[in-house]
Amino acid sequence: MANPSLMMFGYTGRLREVLERISAKVGDTLRVEKGDTVYEGTLMPRTELGDPNCVVLKLPNGYNVGVRIGEDTKISKLSSGKFRRPKPPPLLAKPDPSKPLVTIVGTGGTIASRVDYRTGGVYPAFTPEEIYASVPEIAEVANVKLVEACNVFSEHMTPDLWIRIARTVVEELNSDARGVVIAHGTDTMAYTAAALSFMLRGLHKPVVLVGSQRSSDRPSSDAPMNLLSAVAVAARSQIAEVCVVMHGSVSDDFCLIHRGTKVRKCHTSRRDAFQTINDLPLGIVRDRRVEMLTQDYRRMNPKGRVELDDRIEPRVALVKVTPGMSGDQVLALLELGYRGIVVEGTGLGHAPESLFGAIKKAGEKGVPVVMTSQCLWGRIDMKVYSTGRDLLGMGVIPGEDMLPEVAYVKLMWVLGHVRKPDEVKALMLKNVAGEISSRTDLRTKPPSNPI
């Protein structure tokens, strides 16, 4: 029998006593009843960060759940399990001078950790050895260097952190890295990709954001293939743009390369959640091979130098309109001192007339208003119907085929550079980083229903 103390790692105090009373060890299957809910799953190691009174169970669906044990819970052991300690990391492979250097920038996403520390694992270590150990094929593609820019869940990402990530990327690209991979949580990855697209001027090498939709300790995790594909794009592609590399289907057959200003997360949990909107993806990665789907991308120039242009105005608001919406919501933004507003309107770019007064007031105060569509697919055209023409008359800037989220990030960046209404409009309507397509590829499809 293994040393019991080794088998209880992470659990301390009263909770450890409870577990010892039922002879529960990490790896055993437990049943916890709390109120109306019953959890049955495998006892996992606890993270130091979490609540010390929670047990972490891996449920049959693969997710980990933390359940706080107290007076209102009943806990019992269903069966003993085998918990295999993770293998110790191998010795660092010596850098292979024939391979390019790729810097992996950590931001707090789960992709690069062997066991997901957000969901209870105890090995959040983030070292090249760990990376090679979890995805050995990476060593065949590149020498990797690891840098941590920040450490937050992606839902807590902020414009300040975008800047910190951008600085790290610039430092790496202007030294030895052939490309950079940014490991990022998926929730707001598309926003960060857009922000970097605007902040990295004269980009001369690949910048690839990557994440995973499933914890990396699940057998069905998308983490290894996504990470390997992202490193392949950074090490081998000619793309000098910010892009997102994620699963292209629910099978482990290929990843897609999405332009950083044309992508959004379109599913809460599926592995192929990331979709290019209003354009074709840039390319496909199959087993480390990069195939381009378009010739319309910025090419790599190893002798170039990327400039950091991180002047932004973070006081921008995104307003999704709804029927019956009152103007008071927009007026409140003006009173709170917001400097720019992106409207997620309806259809071709409309807003209810109840907002007209507030939109006019924004114009009077010199607060630019940019129109996008909650349809997400398609292009703004405010000349078709009278509502659109009325809004144009109030100075509203039509957002072309920009995603609302991208227009939001872009307006922050634009307002960091210019303030005069004409200049704001001109820069918003200028294609800075692939965010505005000049024409719509006919193969670009909105979602279609299965029938």
Next chain:
Amino acid sequence: MANPSLMMFGYTGRLREVLERISAKVGDTLRVEKGDTVYEGTLMPRTELGDPNCVVLKLPNGYNVGVRIGEDTKISKLSSGKFRRPKPPPLLAKPDPSKPLVTIVGTGGTIASRVDYRTGGVYPAFTPEEIYASVPEIAEVANVKLVEACNVFSEHMTPDLWIRIARTVVEELNSDARGVVIAHGTDTMAYTAAALSFMLRGLHKPVVLVGSQRSSDRPSSDAPMNLLSAVAVAARSQIAEVCVVMHGSVSDDFCLIHRGTKVRKCHTSRRDAFQTINDLPLGIVRDRRVEMLTQDYRRMNPKGRVELDDRIEPRVALVKVTPGMSGDQVLALLELGYRGIVVEGTGLGHAPESLFGAIKKAGEKGVPVVMTSQCLWGRIDMKVYSTGRDLLGMGVIPGEDMLPEVAYVKLMWVLGHVRKPDEVKALMLKNVAGEISSRTDLRTKPPSNPI
């Protein structure tokens, strides 16, 4: 030569003089230069509602545009055209007693007019004769009766008008109509469909919303097929639910029947813009034949009686979260007296920690907060990550797989009925009108990129 006055209809005053000076008649091709923009198109009749100083041109892309003629414009005639006056409407077909009665409720959408009055046409007439004239096949399916509930562009639809439409529908369904078709602009059609789904309790007959993405005077208009398909669903299907019937592809081959609580407009201009999200469409209509795709729908009961349940609380806000969003936006809503907030969060149902203070304050004030996802596809699961568990701890109600727009409408309706937090939560989590799927059909797909 035709009577010139007939050929100038709609144009008066100074503009008429300008047109006469260049011998321009309705149907001629004109060129108008205004600033940097050049418009070339066919001169269309003017609507009485529009600006009397605008010429209405049909552009080669099929859209009509109104251009204000003034000091800054140059106008010239490129070629003469033939303008055929619309045929006079035929005599009213006698009602065929063997056919069911379908009431078409007008709301201001463009679908039922022969020439789109929003874009410059002169025949907005809305009579059974006009309907039979534009889509003669309708007379083979049903006797139609026309009722106008309101007359607004759909971007200006309001909760008050939802109630007016619902009242009209109840009146018709509880008398002779076998089903009701609601002609509605597409911008906010999905919101109205959701509102009616909640307001029509004990629904016993089909209620079908229909619209068109292209003006009905364009050769490529989707209006005739959509209207015919909608009437077919109202006259022939067994569906006792509120649904949306629109093109299922960009060809004129079939329409899809979408459940009113599971549909959204996913493209600004394509004919197949409407998509069922997180479920399968209810059925297909091919050339007046209704084929069901599921057995999971409410069946018709001709002897039933629908009840109007139109108590709603319109002071509900929809808040789409963004990285770096400050809590002041949510605090402002509380100060403005909003009674409920739907958060369009990230991923599985997360919000940035910068909003935590405001969300806690909402809880203290008894203002319910419902979580949905800006991914749109997939289901909320707030037990997976600690951010979600934190938000659950603050009393946030997980919106299951409800669309943000539907949760917004539902929260209005729920707050019209109950106010205690526990009761609000219970009703939000109860499937009232098909808005929450108990399980996800594996054939339900998010959008996929063409590769």
